[in-house]
Amino acid sequence: MNLTPPDQSIHNPNEVCVEDNKADVMLPCFRRDMYEEPLSSYHNSPLISHLLRKTIHNKRSILNNNQLYMPATSISSSSMVESRPTITETAQDDWSNLSSKDSQLESASPEYPLSEHVQAKRARVENIIRGMASSPSDKSHADRENSESEVSRYGREVYKENKRKQKLPQHQEHNHSGISETNLDANASREEECHKLRKQLQSMQRLLHQLQEKFLHMYDHSSSESEEKGEQQDSHDLDVGMNSDNSNTHEHKDSWKLGDGCLSLQRDQKNLQEMLKCELSRAISESIDMVFRRLSVILENQSPQLHLCQSPEHSNMEKQEQQARSRESSELETATKPRPAECFESTPSHSPEHQTEALSLVVRKPPLNPLGSVTHPVKRPYPLHQPPFQFSHSTPLHDSQILEHLLKYGPHANFSGISCLPPSLDRSSTDSVALPWESIAMRSKVSSGHLGQHHRPGALSQVAIESLCLPQVKMECGQLQKGLTPNHLKKAKLMFFYTRYPSSNILKAYFPDVKFNRCITSQLIKWFSNFREFYYIQMEKFARHAIVDGVSDVKDISVTRDSEVFRALNMHYNKANDFQVPERFLEVAEITLHEFYNAISLSKDSDPSWKKAIYKIIGKLDSDVPDEFKSPSYL
DNA sequence: CTAGGGCCTG
DNA sequence: CAGGCCCTAG
Numbered sequence: 001m002n003l004t005p006p007d008q009s010i011h012n013p014n015e016v017c018v019e020d021n022k023a024d025v026m027l028p029c030f031r032r033d034m035y036e037e038p039l040s041s042y043h044n045s046p047l048i049s050h051l052l053r054k055t056i057h058n059k060r061s062i063l064n065n066n067q068l069y070m071p072a073t074s075i076s077s078s079s080m081v082e083s084r085p086t087i088t089e090t091a092q093d094d095w096s097n098l099s100s101k102d103s104q105l106e107s108a109s110p111e112y113p114l115s116e117h118v119q120a121k122r123a124r125v126e127n128i129i130r131g132m133a134s135s136p137s138d139k140s141h142a143d144r145e146n147s148e149s150e151v152s153r154y155g156r157e158v159y160k161e162n163k164r165k166q167k168l169p170q171h172q173e174h175n176h177s178g179i180s181e182t183n184l185d186a187n188a189s190r191e192e193e194c195h196k197l198r199k200q201l202q203s204m205q206r207l208l209h210q211l212q213e214k215f216l217h218m219y220d221h222s223s224s225e226s227e228e229k230g231e232q233q234d235s236h237d238l239d240v241g242m243n244s245d246n247s248n249t250h251e252h253k254d255s256w257k258l259g260d261g262c263l264s265l266q267r268d269q270k271n272l273q274e275m276l277k278c279e280l281s282r283a284i285s286e287s288i289d290m291v292f293r294r295l296s297v298i299l300e301n302q303s304p305q306l307h308l309c310q311s312p313e314h315s316n317m318e319k320q321e322q323q324a325r326s327r328e329s330s331e332l333e334t335a336t337k338p339r340p341a342e343c344f345e346s347t348p349s350h351s352p353e354h355q356t357e358a359l360s361l362v363v364r365k366p367p368l369n370p371l372g373s374v375t376h377p378v379k380r381p382y383p384l385h386q387p388p389f390q391f392s393h394s395t396p397l398h399d400s401q402i403l404e405h406l407l408k409y410g411p412h413a414n415f416s417g418i419s420c421l422p423p424s425l426d427r428s429s430t431d432s433v434a435l436p437w438e439s440i441a442m443r444s445k446v447s448s449g450h451l452g453q454h455h456r457p458g459a460l461s462q463v464a465i466e467s468l469c470l471p472q473v474k475m476e477c478g479q480l481q482k483g484l485t486p487n488h489l490k491k492a493k494l495m496f497f498y499t500r501y502p503s504s505n506i507l508k509a510y511f512p513d514v515k516f517n518r519c520i521t522s523q524l525i526k527w528f529s530n531f532r533e534f535y536y537i538q539m540e541k542f543a544r545h546a547i548v549d550g551v552s553d554v555k556d557i558s559v560t561r562d563s564e565v566f567r568a569l570n571m572h573y574n575k576a577n578d579f580q581v582p583e584r585f586l587e588v589a590e591i592t593l594h595e596f597y598n599a600i601s602l603s604k605d606s607d608p609s610w611k612k613a614i615y616k617i618i619g620k621l622d623s624d625v626p627d628e629f630k631s632p633s634y635l
Numbered sequence: 636c637t638a639g640g641g642c643c644t645g
Numbered sequence: 646c647a648g649g650c651c652c653t654a655g
Contacts, residue, residue, distance in 0.1 A: 489646090504638085522638085523647090529640065530646060536641095615641085638655090644648085 484514060484523060491634055492524060493573040496531045497585040499622040510625055513632030531573065536611065538568050539589070543596030554597050559590035588621045 488511060495510060507524045508516050542565045546557050559566055570581060595614045604610040628634060
């Protein structure tokens with residue numbers, strides 16, 4: 001059988017599809033083979049799996065109950081019963097009812113009687129799945145009444161749909177990648193990997209949804225046929241369509257003759273139906289689990305790099321924190337507890353070579369509904385807008401929240417809205433596995449910044465967010481997590497009180513926890529350039545105010561902590577007002593103000609470059625930045 | 636040519 | 646704050 005994957009883009013070229021692997025119900029591209037790396041670092045119980053298992057559990061409970069009333073002969077000998085389900089009432093509910101309060105999530109196969117009967121059905125399920133994964137060309141749809149044709153057509157639909165969907169994101173990515181090629185090499189590998197993962201998630205999510213509908217349709221269709229044409233003939237058709245294993249078919253026919261009548265057949269068919277769904281759920285859930293695990297592996301593998309630029313003692317500390325984080329991650333049910341939120345305060349810039357920082361984009365926004373309007377699905381437990389200097393204490397973030405958000409809104413969703421999620425996740429209300437990711441408008445501007453803060457415990461790494469959130473965006477400036485964080489920005493602002501024109505060497509000395517590269521350096525320099533811009537604008541503004549206000553002597557102009565100028569500056573560079581601004585800064589500010597006042601008074605501002613002289617003067621007034629700022633954990 | 640700085644804009 | 650553009654010093 002041709003097992004051409006429905007989505008080639010997510011198909012690992014190195015992977016060989018083994019069609020005879022009975023246990024492999026997954027589509028080729030979802031097979032475990034792709035994720036053979038050690039998964040020791042990620043012990044979470046993935047949410048999707050969690051939800052699906054709940055469904056499976058429910059199904060199995062039903063199944064087991066049914067078997068209690070099923071004649072032994074029906075179980076042991078009718079391995080391939082093909083009766084039509086006269087009872088289809090559970091179809092819809094079975095798939096949608098994920099809200100079970102049942103806490104037994106791990107009712108795995110051990111307790112399930114894997115009789116030949118069941119195994120045979122499992123084999124048929126596998127065939128169905130294969131049919132769906134089949135290449136569009138390997139099937140004929142001449143016979144529209146034939147179930148095989150039906151399945152095959154469905155496979156094509158999925159194939160085409162996946163094809164279509166994968167083109168959109170790719171196109172977007174190309175647009176982005178065209179901006180800069182210099183960073184592609186460094187990031188291509190990981191980005192590609194993340195992109196692949198995202199596509200897998202999309203495909204699986206979609207597949208799950210389609211499978212639901214397809215099976216519902218299939219059984220409804222079959223059911224009505226039974227009423228019209230008789231059960232026996234229809235069973236045969238179904239058998240042909242669902243199972244190419246002739247030996248099994250014959251066996252079924254024998255058992256059919258020996259069956260216990262319509263009643264048992266109906267039960268059996270129902271069991272089959274349950275089995276199908278169970279198997280599909282399991283397969284898909286496992287696939288999704290794999291993706292998450294693989295992602296975690298990637299993240300974990302990158303974490304060590306973060307340590308490179310840290311001092312030994314910090315590396316140690318981080319190690320402990322990582323362990324703690326790992327423990328926390330393993331408790332998806334654990335209520336959210338406060339923790340640093342920088343992890344999703346920042347995001348990669350949209351284009352390469354770009355710096356990574358953008359506090360202005362860090363403002364949290366609630367998720368948008370499909371109509372693009374702001375929605376508040378639940379009571380917002382945390383304030384949406386936090387000053388950059390405060391969020392680190394006020395916005396709890398749990399890994400489970402991130403995953404939950406991912407499940408709810410998809411990889412394109414803005415994580416800035418994650419704070420809208422309830423601290424404790426109600427699984428019973430999270431049956432939105434099939435919720436289309438596409439239903440959430442993708443915001444082009446995801447909060448930018450850097451999740452980084454390696455030494456911060458408990459946060460899903462920056463890379464994680466970036467991978468899930470904007471896989472198609474280049475991660476600029478340093479792949480080694482090197483991004484500058486909001487705390488770095490805060491620190492830089494405070495440093496501005498001492499130095500307005502820091503050299504790149506000074507910056508490197510005072511940001512030892514930053515892995516410097518060209519991007520980072522220019523970003524930091526850009527920051528100070530922006531700081532200066534704001535500073536000079538304020539100076540000019542207040543100098544002109546003084547003139548307008550009739551100040552006749554420059555000596556009448558002074559800058560104190562009570563001055564309006566100072567308040568404006570302090571508000572900008574020391575918003576939290578938790579830093580004692582050095583006296584020297586007041587002096588420099590006063591000097592600057594005087595210079596502007598004099599220049600303007602002398603009408604020097606008619607010269608386009610009249611400020612340059614002032615810049616030159618101010619540039620000589622830099623002070624040494626206290627050594628305390630050299631500490632990576634200064635803030 | 637590159638690093639930096641300034642200016643303008645979003 | 647980020648980007649782009651221009652300019653200049655080394």
